[in-house]
Amino acid sequence: MGQINETVYPHYTLANVGATLALAAGIEAPAQSEEPIPAVLNLVKANTVSGKADKLLIFNPDAVALWLYLRYTDFFAPVQRHTQLTLPMRAVMPSVTPVCFGTIYTGAMPAVHGIQKYEKPVIKTDSFFDSAVRxxxxxxxxxxxxxxxxxxxxxxxxxxxxxESDLEAAEKALKLINEDDYDIIVCYQGNYDSTMHGDGTEAQTSLDALLDNAACFDRLVKAFDKRWAGVDRLCAWITDHGAHDGPDGRGSHGKDITEDMNVTHFWGVTHA
Ligand SMILES: [Zn+2]
Incomplete structure (x- = not known):
């Protein structure tokens, strides 16, 4: 033991996220969700007055692999500025967007929520969003x-x-933070996924998109902190899967390999 000469995957999977988000918010876990992540719940207990987060900002950048964090660590400084917990996470198979986000928000494996390939039907399985509505x-x-x-x-x-665009989605989220009173705001950003599929995972366009994702998170959380100072709140960077370059130099994902499966999530909780 101790020698790493085989593939190593993170302990927690995306299926642990749904219950974590719900319990962090003080609401019931999605009906078929797997176990929550104790480290996040402990962070919520330690850094809030009420023991739960009353406001949540969830940022969903697409396809940001763990290896990108390892190789471009400094790119993530604007994310780590607002977060106390960095967790290696394992995607689910097949490692494509609807399968993975389906698992993130239902807290259930693909065989349970039903999306098991690249398709985008409305999920009927109980989810974090249903719990939030209840x-x-x-x-x-x-x-x-x-x-x-x-x-x-x-x-x-x-x-x-x-x-119409990722930029507009980010601007909308910013406006909702500043001018409305949502308890939970989810902002999806697919620009890195788009550029890496077209140009490769480490093309300049892709690295620019990655920097843009980090800057966007920073901008949204700064507004969130200003708007809800003194309120128990949580921000999270929750991506869906990673990516690798194919023989043609273009990025891809969907395989059961560390490049596609291993991702990093960041969690921040504060009352200040
Ligand atoms: Zn994706």
Whole structure:
């Protein structure tokens, strides 16, 4: 033991996120969700007055692999500025967007929530969003038209801001933070996923998109902190899967390999 000569995957999977988000918010875990992550719940207990987060800002950048964090660590400084906990996480198979976000928000494996390939039906399985509705939480999803997050959790009593671009989705989230009183805001950003599929995972366009994701998180959390100072709150960077370059130099994902499966999540909780 101790010698790493085989593939190593993170202990926690995306299926541990749904219950974690719900319990952090003081609402019931999605009906079929797997166990929450104790480190996040401990952080919530330690850094809040009420023992739960009353306001949540959840940032969903697409396809930000763990290896990107290892190789471009400094890019993530604007994320780590606002977060106390960095967790290695394992995606679920197949490691594609609707399958993974389906698991993140239901807290259940793909065989349970039903999306097991690249398709975007509305998920009927109980999710974090359904739990939020039952608890009377005012919730918004900001996402570009056509992306998985604009489709698979439709038909809930929450507000959907479906935009023409990632930039517009981020601007909408910023406006909602500044001018409204949502309890839960989800902001999806697919620009890194787009550039890496077209140009490669480490093309300049992709690295620029990654920097843009970090800057966007920083901007949103700064506004969130200003708007809700003195309120127990949580921000999280929750990506869906990683990526690797194919023989043609273009980025891809969907395989059971560390490049596609291993990602990093960041959690921040404060009252200040
Ligand atoms: Zn994705």
């Amino acid at each position: 608890a009377g939480k005012k919730t918004a999803i900001c996402a570009v038209d056509g992306c998985s997050m604009s489709r698979i959790f439709l038909e809930r009593e929450i507000d959907y801001f479906i935009t």
